[in-house]
Amino acid sequence: MNRIALLATPLFALTLAACASTAPSAPIQQAPIVAAPAIVMPNVPTPAQTTQQALATTSVANGFVDSAALASMTAKDSAEANSAQFYALQFGRPGAPRQWAGDKGTTGSVSVGPYVRVNNLDCRDFTHSVKVNGQDFTKKGTACREQNGNWAVVPGSGAA
Structure with missing residues (x-):
């Protein structure tokens, strides 16, 4: 059996070598490359960008804080005060106060x-309660979140 294996191996190798062709091969044609169309996404802000924009426009100067304060x-x-007001309105639990501290006490x-629809x-x-220069100020009202994410005080809802 060993003898057959010794004779068969070179014979098998020669058979495979004979299958190889030395004739020039035809050039391989490649299909043209077509660029994919560009997909243009609309300029839609991310939730973080929307939050930052709404935070910037939900201003205590727009009726969220007593004008004297x-x-x-x-x-x-x-x-x-702006930041606390926005995050309280946006994410706050009912009745859980959001504290803030500014300059000079x-x-x-x-x-x-x-939430009410x-x-x-x-x-x-x-x-919104504020203590400034030792005086306490309180502003109560109703705010609604507009379609653009901004919170606005409902006119006539505030009481000093």
């Missing part, structure tokens, strides 16, 4: 009520 607040106070808190808009009652 607003007159005494610094830019940092207003920025902290100015502090505040925002509490919100449950009015004219196809999400609305919430809010109470």
Whole structure:
């Protein structure tokens, strides 16, 4: 059996070698390459961009804070109050106050009520308390989230 294997191996190799062709092969044609059409996505903001835009436009100067308190607040106070107001309205649990602190001892808190659907808009009652220069100010009202994500105070809903 060993002898057959010894003779068969070179014979098999020669058979395979004879199958190889030395004739020139025909050139391989490649299909033309077509570029895929460009897909243009609409400029839709991400949720984070929408939140940042709404945060920038939900301003305490637009009726979320008592005007007398607003007159005494610094830019940092207003920025902290804006952020607390927006996040309380957007994500806050009803009755759970969101605290904020600004410059020179100015502090505040925002509490919100449950979501209520009015004219196809999400609305919430809010109470924004501010302590500035030792004086306490409270503003109550109702804010609704507009289609663009901004929160706006409903006219006539605020009480000092």
